[in-house]
Structure formats: structure tokens, C-alpha cells
Amino acid sequence: MGQGFDANRLLRISELCxxxxxxxxxxxxxxxxxxxxxxxxxxxxxxxxxELGIDLQEDAIFRIYSMTKPITSIGLMxxxxxxxxxxxxPVENYIPAFSNPQVLMGGSYLKxxxxxxxxxxxxxxxxMHTSGxxxxxxxxxxxxxxxxxxxxxxxxxxxxxxxxxxxxETVNKLGEMPLLFDPGSSWNYSMSxxxxxxxxxxxxxxxxxxxxxxxxxxxxxxxxxxxxxxxxKVDRFTSNYAYVPDNPLKKIDDSATxxxxxxxxxxxxxxxxxSTTDDYQRFVSMLANGGVLEGKTIxxxxxxxxxxxxxxxxxxxxxxxxxxxxxxxxxxxxxFGLGFSVLEDPAANAALGSKGEFAWGGAxxxxxxxxPIEDITCIFMTQFMPSSFYPIRRELKATVYQALK
Numbered sequence: 001m002g003q004g005f006d007a008n009r010l011l012r013i014s015e016l017c018x019x020x021x022x023x024x025x026x027x028x029x030x031x032x033x034x035x036x037x038x039x040x041x042x043x044x045x046x047x048x049x050x051e052l053g054i055d056l057q058e059d060a061i062f063r064i065y066s067m068t069k070p071i072t073s074i075g076l077m078x079x080x081x082x083x084x085x086x087x088x089x090p091v092e093n094y095i096p097a098f099s100n101p102q103v104l105m106g107g108s109y110l111k112x113x114x115x116x117x118x119x120x121x122x123x124x125x126x127x128m129h130t131s132g133x134x135x136x137x138x139x140x141x142x143x144x145x146x147x148x149x150x151x152x153x154x155x156x157x158x159x160x161x162x163x164x165x166x167x168x169e170t171v172n173k174l175g176e177m178p179l180l181f182d183p184g185s186s187w188n189y190s191m192s193x194x195x196x197x198x199x200x201x202x203x204x205x206x207x208x209x210x211x212x213x214x215x216x217x218x219x220x221x222x223x224x225x226x227x228x229x230x231x232x233k234v235d236r237f238t239s240n241y242a243y244v245p246d247n248p249l250k251k252i253d254d255s256a257t258x259x260x261x262x263x264x265x266x267x268x269x270x271x272x273x274x275s276t277t278d279d280y281q282r283f284v285s286m287l288a289n290g291g292v293l294e295g296k297t298i299x300x301x302x303x304x305x306x307x308x309x310x311x312x313x314x315x316x317x318x319x320x321x322x323x324x325x326x327x328x329x330x331x332x333x334x335x336f337g338l339g340f341s342v343l344e345d346p347a348a349n350a351a352l353g354s355k356g357e358f359a360w361g362g363a364x365x366x367x368x369x370x371x372p373i374e375d376i377t378c379i380f381m382t383q384f385m386p387s388s389f390y391p392i393r394r395e396l397k398a399t400v401y402q403a404l405k
Contacts, residue, residue: 009403014043021046028056065362072269073339087124097175104178127338132179133190171198197269222279310335328361352401
């Protein structure tokens with residue numbers, strides 16, 4: 001091994017994953033760490049389906065949920081690079097449903113008190129989650145409740161697939177909802193990236209799945225990544241589990257009957273894709289390599305550097321600006337760019353890492369990060385919800401960085 005890492009200390013990462021699986025907390029775990037473009041650790045443990053005793057394969061397919069967001073964000077910024085959209089453009093220029101945005105002031109979810117937004121709702125706000133949109137699962141305010149009543153943004157949207165509005169219909173419904181705050185004035189983890197997916201469709205003239213396949217996943221040879229599991233790959237698909245009060249590892253989506261086995265009606269740019277560790281490594285390696293992989297430029301180097309700056313106003317961090325009750329990252333010391341969290345202050349974050357490290361995670365406890373200073377990438381895959389239940393992501397940071405020489 002080597003490559004800047006102590007081989008013996010690297011084993012602590014594998015031991016951490018084993019501990020979670022052996023304790024019955026996670027059904028499975030797969031982790032890969034690279035340094036300077038070389039794989040220094042790969043570890044696979046556990047079951048793709050616990051009840052059936054099916055071992056997790058090296059090429060297992062996982063629900064990556066919100067790790068879809070960086071892919072969608074890169075897709076929209078490709079269109080920015082072509083001069084087809086500006087970050088300061090009002091969203092209503094492309095999606096008329098967002099005309100005349102209103103901000104929720106009070107009242108009830110049935111009779112909300114509204115006022116006109118004081119600032120324009122821009123494309124950049126959607127990339128940054130400073131749009132004033134929300135998620136139904138936050139349970140923090142009346143807007144979240146309005147989303148739930150309208151069946152907006154639930155991961156369970158796949159349960160009755162034939163009744164689900166498509167991406168265009170979903171985003172148009174979002175446009176009719178009030179905002180939580182004036183755009184750009186705060187940060188709230190939200191369905192903003194689903195709007196980015198719709199922006200891609202409107203600007204490119206292609207369905208989101210086709211656009212991402214043609215411009216990102218196929219050029220990167222990510223042939224196991226998409227919005228559903230193809231028929232010849234079903235045996236590699238994992239079941240999804242969750243903690244419930246009477247069962248710490250309850251199967252909530254069976255790989256054999258999952259709605260991921262058929263094409264999705266709602267193409268969620270915010271959380272709809274499946275992938276493998278090897279596929280996602282190709283995406284992450286492209287990011288770590290300045291937007292290029294094996295001679296193919298997916299995004300310009302300078303564009304990517306710009307995307308991974310902290311774009312929060314005044315250089316604030318998520319805990320200073322944010323209203324979100326939940327995010328796929330710890331908010332202290334953390335900024336946010338265009339589609340990624342950006343580590344601004346490792347001391348405030350209270351976890352090992354490097355300033356400028358960018359990352360995101362998914363609802364089933366998956367995670368990736370790119371550290372440009374140490375030239376490290378890490379991808380962690382499992383299938384367990386909710387992602388905030390165990391501190392595995394924080395523990396992984398400790399075990400990865402302690403192994404550096």
C-alpha cells in the first residue's frame with residue numbers, strides 16, 4: 001500500500017465498517033479510499049440482503065439518493081459553460097411557474113400569510129439551496145407541512161409510481177408554493193436540485209436522464225449509474241434498511257420488488273439515482289482531477305474550482321446562515337458551493353479534514369469527499385436510513401486521516 005498512508009493504520013477503516021455490520025447496525029458497507037489517484041483501501045463487508053443471506057458483491061448497486069445532487073449540479077454547470085444559462089438568471093425565465101415568488105410570513109398551512117419576495121429567485125439559489133424551497137421530511141415549519149400535503153419530495157414518492165407527477169409537473173407544483181425566506185438570505189436543504197434537473201431539461205431540450213447519460217455518465221463509463229436498475233443487473237441490487245423502534249434493521253425496500261427495477265416517472269435530480277462504488281469513483285476521480293478523466297473533460301477546471309468555493313454570502317457557514325433542521329453534513333465550519341458542501345474551518349467542524357475539501361452524502365448513509373490538499377478521495381456505500389442516526393461519517397473522517405504518514 002503506502003502512497004502516503006500507513007498500511008497498518010488503514011486497517012482501522014475496515015475495522016470500523018466491520019464493527020457496524022457485525023453489530024447489526026448496517027446491513028453492509030463498502031468503502032474505497034484513494035490517494036494521488038491510486039486506490040489505497042477497498043473493503044466490502046455484509047449482506048446485500050440480510051434476510052436472504054446474500055453477500056454484498058464488489059459490483060453491488062446502491063441507492064445513492066442525494067449523491068445524485070453533485071451529478072445534476074455538474075450537468076447544469078455544463079450548460080453554464082456553453083453560455084446557455086447565467087447563474088444570476090431568474091428561474092422564471094426558464095420555468096414560468098416560479099414567476100412572482102411569495103414568502104411565507106405566518107398563518108396556517110391551510111391559510112398561509114404571504115408577501116412578495118424581496119430578492120429575485122435565481123439559478124444560483126437553486127444550486128446553493130438558498131432558494132427558500134424546503135423538503136417535506138424536515139418537520140420544522142408550515143411550509144414543510146404544505147409539501148407533505150402536496151406529496152412533494154418524499155423518498156416514498158416511488159411507492160405509487162403510476163400516480164407520481166413527473167419532473168415537469170413536480171417542479172411546476174413547487175413553483176406554486178411559497179418560499180421559506182427571501183432568496184439568497186438563508187440556507188435550507190431542499191428540493192432545489194430537482195429544480196436544477198428541470199432547468200437542464202428546459203435549457204437542453206432533453207429529458208434529464210438522457211442529458212446526464214450523454215454528457216456525464218456515458219463519457220465517464222459509468223454504465224451502472226442511472227435512475228433505475230436494468231433487468232440484467234437486478235441480481236447486483238441491494239435491499240434498503242431503516243431503524244424503527246421495534247427493529248434496528250428493518251427492510252424497507254426489497255431489491256427483488258423495488259420500484260427502482262422499472263424506469264422512474266419522477267426523474268429526481270436531487271435524489272433519484274443508483275450507482276456502484278466503482279462508477280461513483282469515476283465521477284469523484286474526475287472531480288479530484290480538475291474535471292477530466294482519461295482525457296475526457298466533463299467540466300472545466302476553473303468552473304469546478306468556482307463550484308467548490310464557499311458561495312454563502314459574507315463567507316458565512318451553514319450553521320451561521322442555515323435554517324435547515326437536517327442536512328447531509330455537519331453544519332459547523334461548513335460552507336456551501338454550487339452543489340457541494342465545502343469545508344471552511346476544520347477546527348469549528350470538529351473533525352479531521354482539510355480546508356477546501358468538498359463533499360456530499362445520501363439518505364441511505366452513503367458519503368463521498370474530495371480533499372484537494374491531501375489528494376484524497378473517499379467513497380462510502382451502505383443502505384441504511386436515516387443517515388443521521390449513526391455518526392459513521394464523522395468516524396470515517398477520523399479513521400481515514402489518522403492513517404496518513
